[in-house]
Amino acid sequence: MIRVLLVEDDKDLRATLRDALALEGYEVSTAASLSEGLALWTHARPPPDVVLLDLGLPDGDGETMLANLRKRDAVPVLVISARQADGQKIRLLDAGADDYLVKPFSIGELLARLRVALRHRGTALKPALTHYEADGLVVDLAAHRVTLKGEAVHLTPTEFKLLARLVRSAGQVVTHRQLLADVWGEEFTEHTHYLRLYMGQLRAKLEADPADPRRLLTEPGVGYQLADSAA
Incomplete structure (x- = not known):
């Protein structure tokens, strides 16, 4: 799974981008400030595969982070900013940014430019898993639809986000910390x-016997997994 570090201080935009990237199968860590972004980059093991970097951060300018990254690493960096001046774009691209997107931009354009940046660095991308089907359960992430034995299942937004995260790693254990970060945010880990x-709520809706789950499995002390659709 490709790891993305998103440094953006706008809470709503940060959440929108995190959800869109997660839906495409990226593992996303988020930071709301320059210091938080640098800390996440420094301590992440393994490090992020790509950085999405805002410029106007509450404790400094993203340009500082770009300079720090370029001293140590060739990780792809995509600048996302409301600043439109050609001079700044040219300076940042010359300083090592792989691309520069001016806000507002479409999610589709961001994803396409992200793929290009990764491809240029030789990173192979696998198609995102957005459809799951096993034993009467069908989850279509793109259509935001869940059915069980042909009947629609109503999930709350949070239940759906949790199930979607498990679908994207079907057959693999996702740690408690990763689920909490991806569904609720880094501050809830x-x-x-x-x-x-x-x-418990998902199992009540999707399991024949919630006390003896066959789909939503527990790895004690580690996390949860959705049984592989091929199983």
Whole structure:
């Protein structure tokens, strides 16, 4: 899974981009400030495969982070900014940015430019898993639709986001921390009771016997997985 570090201080845009990238199968870490972005980059193991970087951050300019990254790494960096001056675009591209997107931009354009940047660095991309079908359960992430034995299943937005994250890694264990970060945000990675609550709700809707789950499986002390559709 391709790891993306998104550094963006606008809460709504950050959430929108995180959800869109996650739907495409990217593993996304988010930061709301320059210092947080640098800290995540420094301590991430393995490091991110690509960085989406805003410029106008509350504790400094994203250009500082770009300079820091370029001293140590050739990771692709896509600048996302409302600043439109040609001079700044040219300076940042010359300083090592792989691309520069002016806000507002479409999600489709961002995804396409992200693929190009990764491809230029030799990173192979696998198609995102957006459809799951096994034992009467069908999950279509693109259509935002879940059916069980032909009947529509109503999920809350949070339940759907949790199921979608598991679908994208079907057959693999996703850790508690990763699920909490991807579904609720980085600031909720210690709130494991959220997972227990929502996993219980999903099992009540999708399992024949929620007390003996066959689809939504627990890896004790580690995380959860959705049974592989090929199983």
